[in-house]
Amino acid sequence: MKAQRELSRKQPGSNNRARARREVARVHARITDRRRDHLHQVSTGLVRENQTVVIEDLQVRGMLANHSLACALGDASWSQFRTMLEYEAAWCGRExxxxxxxxxxxxxxxxxxxxxxxxxxxVRTWACAGCNTTHVRDVNAAKNIKVAGLVASACGAGVRPQRETSRTGQSARKQEPSTARPKENPGLQDEE
Known part of the structure; x- marks a missing residue:
């Protein structure tokens, strides 16, 4: 990045170096804000469009050991995305x-x-020896994760968990007045 190169050329302890350091920090803050905004938009869109979202528990630290993928994986912010996704889902009553x-x-x-x-x-594509079907690796993984998620939601908790109440104890949904009439007790009927 240009600001980083300019910082490395400044004399240590000078005012110009301090100014360049603040510029580098500003650029990094802008990148962080853009990344966070993008992750927030994607997670909100996924939660609003779907009742259930299925993800794979990735071991990002182990994946970062692969130096050819480390930069791209670090920029993706997988753990922050998962945190946002779980937060949005809890807020909207999704799973x-x-x-x-x-x-x-x-x-x-x-x-x-x-x-x-x-x-x-x-190896991005492969053919199954059992049925001779050709699969794209990522698409195949997505299909299998979806099926595993459907099995888990059918066997586990409900697909639509209820939204939690707020701190005040009031329900987050609008309460409509009840139109139901109370049941009459047959033992207390008026005799004429």
Missing amino acids: VIVIDRGFPSSKTCPACGRLTAKKPLH
Whole structure:
């Protein structure tokens, strides 16, 4: 980045270096704000459009060890995205299902269910030996994660959990006046 290069050329302890350091901090703050805004828009859109969102529990720290992917993964802010997604879902009364990281999502054929051997990351497409279906790795993983999420929501908690009450104890929904009439007690009927 240009501001970072200019900072490295300034004399340590000078006013120009302090000014350049503030400029670098301002640029980094702007990048952080843009990233946070984008993640907020994506998480809000996903939660508003879907009743249930299924994600995979990724081990981001282990993925960052791959130096060719580390920069892109660091910019993606996966943990911040997950936090925002869970917060938005709780606020809107939606459900977020997290699939275990050990689930073989990219190695399982969604057509026949056959499990294949571990593949290196550069293999983007593969054909199932059981049913001869060709799969794109990421699309296949998304299909398998969706199916696992549907199974988890059918076997686990309700698909539509109720929204929690606010701090005041009042329900967050608008309360309509009740039109139901109380039941009459048959033992207290008027006799004429």
